[in-house]
Amino acid sequence: MKAKEIQSYVTSQIFGKKIFAYEVVESTNTTAKSLIQDSTDGTIVIADAQTAGRGRLKREWLSEPKKNLTFSVIIKPEIAPELFGVLSLYAGLSVAEAIESVAKLRPVCKWPNDVMLNGKKFCGILSEAVFNREMLAGVIVGIGININQSIFPRELESIATSLLQVTGKELDRFSILAAVLDRMEYNYTSIKTGNSTGIIEGWKKYSTMFGKEITINQDKHPVRGIAKRLDDDGGLILLTNKGEEKFLAGDVALCSW
Amino acid sequence: MDIRYLKKLVRIVEESTVHEIEIEEEGLKVKVSKNMALSSIPVAPVAMPQVAAQQAIAGAKVEPVASQEPAAKTEVKMHEVKSPIVGTFYRAPAPDADSYVEVGAIVQPKQVLCIIEAMKLMNEIESDVSGRIVKILVDNAQPVEYNQTLFLIEPV
Numbered sequence: 018m019k020a021k022e023i024q025s026y027v028t029s030q031i032f033g034k035k036i037f038a039y040e041v042v043e044s045t046n047t048t049a050k051s052l053i054q055d056s057t058d059g060t061i062v063i064a065d066a067q068t069a070g071r072g073r074l075k076r077e078w079l080s081e082p083k084k085n086l087t088f089s090v091i092i093k094p095e096i097a098p099e100l101f102g103v104l105s106l107y108a109g110l111s112v113a114e115a116i117e118s119v120a121k122l123r124p125v126c127k128w129p130n131d132v133m134l135n136g137k138k139f140c141g142i143l144s145e146a147v148f149n150r151e152m153l154a155g156v157i158v159g160i161g162i163n164i165n166q167s168i169f170p171r172e173l174e175s176i177a178t179s180l181l182q183v184t185g186k187e188l189d190r191f192s193i194l195a196a197v198l199d200r201m202e203y204n205y206t207s208i209k210t211g212n213s214t215g216i217i218e219g220w221k222k223y224s225t226m227f228g229k230e231i232t233i234n235q236d237k238h239p240v241r242g243i244a245k246r247l248d249d250d251g252g253l254i255l256l257t258n259k260g261e262e263k264f265l266a267g268d269v270a271l272c273s274w
Numbered sequence: 275m276d277i278r279y280l281k282k283l284v285r286i287v288e289e290s291t292v293h294e295i296e297i298e299e300e301g302l303k304v305k306v307s308k309n310m311a312l313s314s315i316p317v318a319p320v321a322m323p324q325v326a327a328q329q330a331i332a333g334a335k336v337e338p339v340a341s342q343e344p345a346a347k348t349e350v351k352m353h354e355v356k357s358p359i360v361g362t363f364y365r366a367p368a369p370d371a372d373s374y375v376e377v378g379a380i381v382q383p384k385q386v387l388c389i390i391e392a393m394k395l396m397n398e399i400e401s402d403v404s405g406r407i408v409k410i411l412v413d414n415a416q417p418v419e420y421n422q423t424l425f426l427i428e429p430v
Contacts, residue, residue, distance in 0.1 A: 073394060075368035098359045098420060102393030129393040146397040151358050156395070251393050265392055266362050266417075 018065045026195040029202040032059035032090065033195070039064040041082075044071055046145055046159040049089040053147050053155045056091045059202065063088035063194070070161065072141050079173070084165040086190050090201060093155040094208045101146065102251035102265060103213040105130035106220045108142045108158045111204050113223045115196035116140075116162075120180050120188060126223035128244075128253050128269050137178035139163045160197065164190045217247050226271050231255070235267035244269075353403045355425040357418045361392030365414045373414075379407045380430065387425055390418060405429040 020038040027033035035057065042048045042064040049062040066082035080087050094104070112132050113124045124140075125133045132140040143159040163179035165187045180188050207215035221227065226244040233240050233255060240262065242255035253264045357363070365373040365388055374386050381387065381401045390397045405427040412424055 073391075073396065075371065101359050101395050101397075105393040105395050142394070144395040146395055148358060148397065148400060151356070151402070153358075265360060266394075 018063065023063065023191055023194065026191040027198060028195055029059070029198045031057075032198040032202040032205070033061050035060045037062045041066045041068060043067065043069045044159070045087055045089040046071070046143060046157050049091050049157045049159075050145070050147060053091055053157065056093075056155070058091070058093050058205075059198070060091040061088055061198070062091075072143050078141055078143075078161050079170065080161055080163065081166045084163075084190075085179070086160070086162040086164060086194055086197075088194065089157050089159045090198070091155055091157055092205065092208075094153075094205075096153075096208060096211055098153075099250050100211065100213055102129065103216050104144055104156055104158070104208065105142065106247075106251050107204055107208055107216050108144060108160065108201075109140075110216060110220045110223065111200035112140050112142070112160065112162065112197055114200040114204075114219070115193060116180070118200075119193050119196045120184060122180070122183060124223060125225050126220055128224065128226065128247075129251060132223075134178055134180075134183045137176055139178045139180060139183070158201075162190075162193060162197075164188055164193060213249050213251065217249070217251065221247065226269065229271055232270045233264055233267040234270065235264060240264075240267075350428055352408060353405060353427040353429055354423045355387060355399065355401065355427060357390055357399070357420060357422045357424055359390055359392050359397060360420050361390040361395075361397065361418060363412045363414065363416050363418045363424065364389040364391060365410070375407050375410075375425075377407050377410060381405060381407060381427065399424065401425075401427065403427055403429050 018038045018040060020036040023036055023038055024033065037048070037052065037060070039048070042062075044067050045062045045064050052060065052062065064087055067078070067080065067087050070078035070080055070087060072078045096104070106129060109126045109130045109132050113126050116122055116124050116132070122134060127133055130142045130144070131138055139162065141161040145157045145159070147154045147157065163177065165181045166179040167181055169177045204216060204219070207213065227246065229244060230241065231244050233253070240255065240257055242257035242262065245254045245256050245261065248254055248263060250265075253269070255262050255264060367374070367389065374388055375381060382404050383400070383402055385401045386398045387401050388399050390399060407425060408428045409426040410424070411426070412418055412422070418424065
């Protein structure tokens, strides 16, 4: 994988201007972390394969080499700590918009940061903040998108999918990367100004949960209620039998994604 | 004479049954003595004994630098590690993994102490001092508020 080749696809001005491309890394997030101090906004770390691709709480992220995208984007937003949650929505929204424009599919955003097709996950996002003495040094947005992978391990078949599985045809993965970077750069203007409204309004268009009854699992305690809206910080407001309750964490389940 | 050396002397006197230490070094004489009136003061929440306690503390003498360094500081200043965001506190990188740190552990600057998760954004919180973990104030997987103290570290 050559940085120059990838660069020829990139249409955004800042995002993807600097690309670190590798054949194999442990995890692009780990590499990005080591580069964060000297990197500018929109620096990319991308690899054909990861030996220890990971998700939230070290869950494994399996991806067939050279078939998919596994990359990390370094951003250095001057954002108030209380709006950090919006970064998760920002990443999911940017992927959903990019897939819609390139693959002509309509993905569903699942709160807070999953992106789904046909009720299955095709994109995983792992965002990690790096602090330097209580000051935010930057955020690493790790994104994995299943593109041309045709077969998944049996235990993942029911929950994972790829664009190939959905559309029946192979797609150019770097065109998709370029589209994601383009949307990330566009949406970043909202993040930069510390105004979350644009991101939240955009994200809501890709969500199917509002007005429906959902279950949110937080620390193994399920809470049932109607999904009402998102707060300015991206928190989910649920109408439960105790009134309105706000959630900043948890796994959401709905009857039909 | 090093101020830390003086602090150490004060602590030795406080924590021991010794009432007084007198040291002479390079022409400088230092005497640290414990005012025994302290032990007889009742610890009731009324104004009077507090005043008395202050007077008693003032009575613990450190010469000749008593005016620069308040004597008989009974507590070592603990370093507090606070949460920079609202989120969920995790002591380990994964549910089945070992905790980053335990009470009593010696930590270095930049060493990861915990993760705070907010909206699936993972924030590794690092120590900014070298020291010993004295207390972990939050249980695993519990919500934390902005600026809430998570760890007390005794600087080493």
